[in-house]
Amino acid sequence: MKSILEQINTLEVIHIDLDKYAIYVKQNEQVNQILHTLVKDMSVEEYIRSFSKDDLIDLIPAVIGTGLADGYKQGKGFVSESKQFYMQQCLELNNRIEYLENMVKSLGGHPNMQIVNENNLIH
Incomplete structure (x- = not known):
């Protein structure tokens, strides 16, 4: 079984908004499963409504407050840019x-x- 970090690293980044610190991926079943693991303070449905843009979803809010955000800041990354x-x-x-x-x-x-x-x- 892949760790949550490995699962996130397999996602294809579609768009990065540097002004909003947003990293968008396509919303699909794999992303929804990852969100169910990460999102704690609201339902996944609320998260998707709050942080989606068309058929894309911003991952950054989901990792804030988790160890993944620290890993990202240290350069270990939870996504790697193309x-x-x-x-x-x-x-x-x-x-x-x-x-x-x-x-x-x-x-x-x-x-x-x-x-x-x-x-x-x-x-």
Whole structure:
């Protein structure tokens, strides 16, 4: 029998909302079984109503207050991101940097000017 952590790690992450700290997976029978194990303060039906988005469900609230959340913070993870997720994040960051560089140039700045945010070099 797989541990709850192993079961969660087998789920495919569909969407991550970094602003809301949400990790969405498709709602299915396996996810419902995991939620029955994790959710303590409300019914699984209430959880699904509160934390679903279309046919997706956010796992983060279910693991808050469990040992799994601590494991996640320590880098052991209860989900592992796909390479596609990281590539998408890099592409979005690169596009943002290009946008800022073009804005600096349009305002008369030098194309090799360094972009700084809160004393940290961005590019």
